[in-house]
Amino acid sequence: MGRDARRRASGWTAGERQRALERLRSGTDDWELIIIGGGITGAGILREAARRGWRALLVEQRDFAWGTSSRSSKMVHGGLRYLAAGDYRLTRDAVRERERLLTEAPGLVERMQYLQPHYRGQFPGPRPMRALLWLYDRIAGRRSRAFHPAAEARVWLPQLQADALIGASRFADAVTDDARLVLRTLSEALADGASAVNYLTATEILRQAGEACGVRLRDRLSGEEFTLRAPVIINATGAWADRLRGQGPSIRPLRGSHLVLPYWRLPVPCSVSFPHPTDRRPVFVFPWEGVTVIGTTDLDHDRPLDDEARISDPEVDYLLAAANQIFPGHGLRRADIQASWSGVRPVVAGGADAPSKEKREHVLWDDRGLISVAGGKLTTFRLIALDVLRLAAPRLPPARRPAQGDEPVFRPLPAAPAPAAIAAGIWRRLQGRYGADAPRVLASGAAEPIAATATLWAELGWTAANEAVVHLDDLLLRRTRLGLLLPDGGARLLPRIRALCQPLLGWPDSRWTQEEQRYRDLWQRCYGLPSDGADCNDSTKEPSP
C-alpha cells in the first residue's frame, strides 16, 4: 500500500494493511498530505493529489466508504430542486460533473430516466417544469426533456395514481453505486502512488507554534497508536468534521433513509419523483441494481455519530405512505420491505428551520494548516478536491507532475470488445467498477451472477482477496452490495459465500463464525426494519485493547 505500489493496478491483497502499518510506524515516508476520511471527498482529494505527484496518505477510521458515501441516494445529478431553489452554481457544476462521469466511467455511472408526474392543483405544473428543464438541459448541452400526457405516462408507469393526472415530465440524470465510486477513485490514486489505510483513526491534530503539523493515529484493530507528520492535514471527515476542528458546531447532521423492495413488488422502469403527500418534500422511487428503492427522508440526526445510522419507525411509515399514495394499486406493507439504509448528510449549518432548506454547497475552513471540508455532493467530488488542493497549495512543494488541464479522474481504458464468454453489458459493468482490473476480476472466478443480482461470483472472490476487506460487512455491504440486494442480507447464501471467501480472506473457522455473527447483528439493527426496543449500542465497534 506504499509508494512502491506505484502503477500497480490492483488494490490491497491480504497482509498489505499490516505491511503498510509497519511502514507508517517506521517513519520512513515523508508525507506531504495526510487526508483524514475515506469517503468520496477524501478519495477525490487523494486522487487529485497523487496525480500531481504529492506524497499523499489517506486514513479511514472504519471501512472505505463506511460513512455517508455508501449511504447516499446514488444519484449523480445536477439536483433539479437546487435549481428550483435558485442555487444555479451548484446545479451547473453538478450537471457538468455528471456529464464527465458518464463519459469517464460507463458501467459505474449510468444514465437514468426520471419521471415527475403532474396532478391538477399541484405545484409544479407542467409549464414551470418545462422552463426548469429547459435550463437544466441547456446547462448540460444536451436535450433530455419530454412531456408525456396522462395516457403515455401510464404506459411508462401503469400503476401510477390516475386521479387528476395531467401527465408527466421526463428528464435524464444518472445513477451509480456510491461505494464502488469511492473504491474506483481510491484505486486510481493508488495506481499513481498514493497510500490508503482503513480502520485507522485520527485521534488528534498535532500542532507546532499553533500550526497543524501532524496527526496522532490509532489502529482500530490493534489499539496501537503512533504519530505522523506532514505540512498539510486535510479533514475530510464529513459529518464528523467538527470533532477534529475542535470548533463548532458548524455541521448540522441530517439523516436520510431509504427502503429497499424486491423489484417485482414495485416495478419501475425509471426514477419517479413526486412531492410527499404530507409535507410536499420531494421523494422518489427508483430502480437500482435489480431492486426498487424508496427515498428519502431529511431530518435532524440526534443519535451518536459513531453508531451506524439506521431508519426509525416514523421514517418507514413516511416512505411507505409516499409510495402508496403515488402507486395505490400495489398496497405496499412493511412485510414487503427487504432492507433499508440510512446516511447522515454532512450539511453545513446555515440556520434554516427546516432541514430541507439548508444549502448543500461545500465549505472549506483553514484552521492554521488543518484544512477541513464538508457539505457538497457525491456528484461534485472532483470539484471539491480541486478547491481543497488550491487552498493547500501554498503549504505544499511544487507539484512534481503539474496537472495538464482538466484531466479525467478515471484513466481511459483500452476500447476492447467484451470477452467472448460474457455479455457486453456485464463487461461494461465490470470495467466501470474495477477499471483496469476488470480482466483480472473476470479471470479470477465464475462469471455467474449471484442469485438474481448483477454481481458475479468472480467479483465477490476478487474483492475478498484484493480490496482491503477487514470485516464481512465490508465485503457484503460496500465492496459488493449483496447485503442490500438479497433477502435477509443474503443469509441463505452465506454458506456458499463462506466456501468461496474464507480461504481468500485467510480467516480460521472461529474468525468466520465471529464475523458472521457480527454481520447478522449489524444487518438486523441497521439495514433491516426497526424492531421494538432495539438496542442502540453499536456492537460493530472494535473491542478496546
Ligand SMILES: Cc1cc2nc3c(=O)[nH]c(=O)nc-3n(C[C@H](O)[C@H](O)[C@H](O)COP(=O)(O)OP(=O)(O)OC[C@H]3O[C@@H](n4cnc5c(N)ncnc54)[C@H](O)[C@@H]3O)c2cc1C
Ligand atoms: C441520504 C443521503 C442521500 C444523498 N444522496 C445523494 C445523491 O443522490 N447524490 C449526491 O451527489 N449526493 C448525495 N448525498 C450527499 C453525499 O452522499 C455526501 O455529500 C458525500 O457522500 C459526503 O462524502 P464525505 O466523504 O464528505 O463524507 P463521508 O462519506 O461520511 O466520509 C467521511 C469519512 O470520514 C471518516 N472519519 C470520521 N472521523 C474520522 C477520524 N477521526 N479518522 C479517520 N476517519 C474518520 C468516517 O468514517 C467517514 O467514512 C446524499 C447524502 C445522504 C445522507
